[in-house]
Amino acid sequence: MSKYLYYPGCSMEGSGKAYHNSLMPVCEKIGLELQEIDDWNCCGATEYLGINKIPAYALIGRNLALAEAQSNGAQDIVAPCSACYLNLTKIDSYMAKKNGVDELINDALSAGGLSYEPGQLGIHHLLDLIVYEIGLDTVKEKVVRPLTGLRVAPYIGCMAPRYDYAKRWSDSEHPLELDWLLGALGAEVVDYPLKTHCCGGHMPQIGPDTAYELIHRLVDYAEEVKTDIMVAVCPMCQMNIDAYQNETNQHLGTKHKMPIVFFTQLMGLAFGMRERDLGFGSELVSAKEAIQKIGSEVPKKKRKKKDKFALPMPHPLGNGILKNGTNGKELILPTEGRARGGRA
């Protein structure tokens, strides 16, 4: 087992839970021991940097300082989120230049009793760690259910391979690491030239028209090359393409229905793990049809059993009670079906 310091990032506790839930068993399987950095804070994403530079750098610096202090035999830091990875490597490399930035950040950190010496720990994205440190041979050895016949689009996104401060990727515009990995799992990797194009980043929040257009381009091309499923390495990419696809359809009059999951979820499937342990079913555009191609099923949502001793209260969006009040017309509940883009 090689031990690494794990920097999850905020998305992994919320919108990107499926990533966290799948990478945990997958990492264990391939001999990666992850030690979560205790009391880590948000990396600031792309927002803090545009408000206040030095505080944004210091925010990231605190995570690096905590990691260094807690390293205890662990070699390096690994971040699964591309935006976190970019921020961590960026500040580490800026500090390593020793042109005054390091002094400013350390001055700020000292107010909290911390310090950081750049270059002490390597910083990896989970994908580069698996491809280059664990190796594709180890991955292949663990495959018990190859993803044969599944057409996957390797959507690596922008922030892992760019700006590549840590110099880890085969190319900043057309990197091949995700293609290699998915190939090692037995999948049919489609040629996807948009692989490092932007998912829209924060644009769904500040300029939705821009975001819809970017999401549309990515999904449209994937559909054109007959992709069954897109594969992400970043929670923001997954969130934008998955959660805003329905809104994009409504806005542009398109009928996209392209599922996107994390590469660790497909690794887990190939390793023979159960779908429900890999976060399947939490995507809004269902991956059901896609993974059925390799004989997998998306787990059904568990229904809560009725509590026999509960008081007889009407169910808030209840099945029986409300339905009867709608003149026999079925009440359309805002459930999974609609979120998936049912309004054509």
Add this chain to the structure above:
Amino acid sequence: MSHLAPQTEKNFKLMEQVAQKTGSDSKLETCIQCGTCGGSCPSAMDMEHTPRKLFALLRAGEREEVLSSNTPWVCVSCYFCAVRCPQEIKIPDVMYTLKSMAVAEGAYRDSTASDFSRTFVSMVENYGRSYELGLATRHYLRHFPLRLPSMAPMGIGLLSKKRLNLKPKKIQGIKQLNAILDRAKELEAA
């Protein structure tokens, strides 16, 4: 002694100021106006000025035009321009600088983007972590109330799939973090 009017003098210093705030190796002054940045930019179509134009305005000292431009706010930080720029200008960093200057001077025309950044920052300063539900609710209610009906299925979908936490998570070292950020703000102002 300068023979220029004080305002003109201030404008001429714009490029210098932005470069200096961005960092010693921003290389902003070396822009050759080739336009590779705008040609590579995925959101250029929604920008009032492509990065190239913006840098030309910067050089011309068009302070108001530059600081009120939506360009830095529409930048998605994808770094396409940065890896392609023949002069290796740190374009995303320049965009961050322009945003922070626009916020400090209240120079932006539309507050949607700057409010989003500020709400995000306030979440981080209060909790130490991002709080997606609070951020989204506050932001969408304020800036996109009309979008809410079309977004409801997504919100409900994310909630029912437990992809949005109802409560924020606060880190233990929140006081330590704020001490660090306060000191950093002093250093920034110095």
